[in-house]
Amino acid sequence: MKFYNSIGPNPRVVKMFMKEKGIEIPFEEVDLMKGDNRKEPYLSKNPSGQTPALELDNGSVLAEITAICEYLDEKYPGKSLIGTSAEERAETRMWTRRVDLNICEPLTTGFRFAEGLPLFKDRMVCRPEAAEGLKAIAQDKITWIDKLLAGKEFLAGNRMTLADILLFVFLDFGASVGQPLNSANANVVAWFERMKARPSAAASA
Incomplete structure (x- = not known):
């Protein structure tokens, strides 16, 4: 491969x-x-x-x-980051889709239409007037996630999954392009620090 x-x-x-x-x-x-x-x-x-x-x-x-x-x-056998049962896999896919559609897409598109516009304007249709609204949508959904993380280690409870990796990477990216984490979202901030401490976070950067 x-x-x-x-x-x-x-x-x-x-x-x-x-x-x-x-x-x-x-x-x-x-x-x-x-x-x-x-x-x-x-x-x-x-x-x-x-x-x-x-x-x-x-x-x-x-x-x-x-x-x-x-x-x-x-x-590849071993630890699964999707799930070992139909229920676990469905839960992972649910969270992955929520993160992807509600946070990753508006966060990234907001960047492309604003800070990233010089790079992307000749590569795809860009709507600079939509940038701030898209960023606001992503932040609103991060606050929604914050409430759902209360009392949990990861999005799917005690299982670290693809959904956590997806959210961590895009929030880390967002912080580097003018969309920092809101410190009021204490559950997300604590979760982010747990993810950041994983060896895979530094190794993949």
């Missing part, structure tokens, strides 16, 4: 996931700053022009971080 890596939060999610699982896969770097992800030969691997991507031994390519992580979780 080969992992197509780059800067940015999406590849980092998979790298942190792999570190937690103890998985080692050869990397090939894709230079996003030069736009190599938007031209050949990378587009033949992943027509969406996004990173990361995982090329399998049979030559097929997986994109989308949740699909890649779920594949790796099934492919």
